Amino acid sequence: MKKYLVTGGRGYIGSVLTQRLCRSGSEVVVVDNGLVGGPELDLPRVTYVDGDVRDVGSWDKALDGVDAVVHLAAIVGDPACAVDPDTAWEVNYLGTVRVAEACRRAGVRSLVFASTCSNYGLTGDEEADVWSPVAPQSAYAESKVRSEHYLLSLPRDVLSSRLLRFATIHGLSPRMRFDLAVNVMTADAVARARVTVHGGTQWRPFLHVEDAAAAVQLVLRDGRHTAPSVYNCGFGEENYRMDAIGELIAGEIAGVRLEIRKEQTDPRDYRVNFDPIGRELGLTLGHRVVDTVRDIRDAMLDGGFADFDSPRYSNYLTALAKRDDPGLGAGGSVPTFPPDERVPSSTGGPRP
Numbered sequence: 001m002k003k004y005l006v007t008g009g010r011g012y013i014g015s016v017l018t019q020r021l022c023r024s025g026s027e028v029v030v031v032d033n034g035l036v037g038g039p040e041l042d043l044p045r046v047t048y049v050d051g052d053v054r055d056v057g058s059w060d061k062a063l064d065g066v067d068a069v070v071h072l073a074a075i076v077g078d079p080a081c082a083v084d085p086d087t088a089w090e091v092n093y094l095g096t097v098r099v100a101e102a103c104r105r106a107g108v109r110s111l112v113f114a115s116t117c118s119n120y121g122l123t124g125d126e127e128a129d130v131w132s133p134v135a136p137q138s139a140y141a142e143s144k145v146r147s148e149h150y151l152l153s154l155p156r157d158v159l160s161s162r163l164l165r166f167a168t169i170h171g172l173s174p175r176m177r178f179d180l181a182v183n184v185m186t187a188d189a190v191a192r193a194r195v196t197v198h199g200g201t202q203w204r205p206f207l208h209v210e211d212a213a214a215a216v217q218l219v220l221r222d223g224r225h226t227a228p229s230v231y232n233c234g235f236g237e238e239n240y241r242m243d244a245i246g247e248l249i250a251g252e253i254a255g256v257r258l259e260i261r262k263e264q265t266d267p268r269d270y271r272v273n274f275d276p277i278g279r280e281l282g283l284t285l286g287h288r289v290v291d292t293v294r295d296i297r298d299a300m301l302d303g304g305f306a307d308f309d310s311p312r313y314s315n316y317l318t319a320l321a322k323r324d325d326p327g328l329g330a331g332g333s334v335p336t337f338p339p340d341e342r343v344p345s346s347t348g349g350p351r352p
């Protein structure tokens with residue numbers, strides 16, 4: 001039986017990944033400080049540890065017998081990192097250095113790192129591949145680019161890192177986020193009968209949260225790669241212009257008005273080539289953007305997510321609340337989920 005340690009395993013991607021690893025028979029240790037993480041899931045062979053990636057001094061027990069670490073923990077998103085860039089740097093970059101050090105100490109040789117296609121920043125009509133220059137547009141992307149450089153600079157016999165540059169994620173998770181484009185635009189459309197697109201001509205690639213977790217599993221199972229590697233993680237056909245996303249949502253929800261505003265509020269504009277991850281690891285498209293639009297629409301029409309604009313679903317609002325009241329911390333009152341609360345998951349979890 002394989003054993004994995006997942007940092008940030010109570011997060012949006014981490015919760016889905018933990019479920020999937022557990023269902024495939026693995027043992028999982030989740031280390032998360034609960035900053036924005038969702039509930040601990042009731043799953044066999046999964047242990048939850050309250051820990052911070054900036055302080056790995058006591059991780060030896062958690063790392064005992066671990067085959068690989070999946071490092072997801074971070075302050076996630078441009079807006080959340082912009083609230084307190086120093087803390088974002090400490091958690092995202094120094095936290096990655098600390099996790100790598102803890103791996104070395106414990107003799108864990110394999111690490112999967114969650115990076116982002118945001119690293120490309122601006123590609124216009126060109127498709128970025130892993131050879132393309134990066135152009136981070138934010139403290140968040142900068143912290144990911146620097147973390148990548150650090151991990152790739154380590155001797156491979158000490159730690160072999162596999163880097164997944166995820167497209168922007170969408171879809172239902174036990175720890176839901178409504179600060180991600182497809183999720184929030186859909187929820188807004190259902191609640192307010194309007195979908196607003198800023199700019200519209202900018203390109204973004206999207207990836208379903210289940211497919212993101214499936215990609216991590218493929219990397220973990222891939223015994224051929226003992227050398228460090230970098231993959232763009234997504235699907236070519238899931239590159240969209242943002243006005244097309246607006247049209248798609250308006251087409252799926254009755255009575256919704258599409259509003260395109262000229263001013264662009266997000267400088268990022270990138271299209272990405274994802275061929276290698278399909279060709280080399282066999283990642284196949286499981287769910288498209290339209291599937292998430294329907295899932296969120298149906299969940300809300302069923303009475304779910306009436307509070308989708310609550311701070312607990314937003315990394316940015318959580319970061320703001322924490323800045324204004326530093327006493328709220330990891331596990332503080334804003335982002336915490338009641339212990340028995342569950343949100344629907346695309347794999348069929350109970351409803352709230």
Ligand SMILES: NC(=O)c1ccc[n+]([C@@H]2O[C@H](COP(=O)([O-])OP(=O)(O)OC[C@H]3O[C@@H](n4cnc5c(N)ncnc54)[C@H](O)[C@@H]3O)[C@@H](O)[C@H]2O)c1
Pocket residue numbers: 007008009010011012013014031032033034035036037038051052053054071072073074075076077091095114115116117165166167168169170175177180315
């Ligand atoms: N969601 C996306 O669109 C997307 C896209 C590209 C890359 N990624 C990357 O994937 C990873 C997971 O993202 P997510 O969407 O699940 O975000 P998330 O915010 O839901 O999850 C992050 C998790 O990390 C935990 N955490 C935060 N600071 C911590 C600390 N100091 N110590 C321990 N745990 C801490 C949080 O409590 C949370 O559970 C991140 O590294 C992110 O940069 C996400």
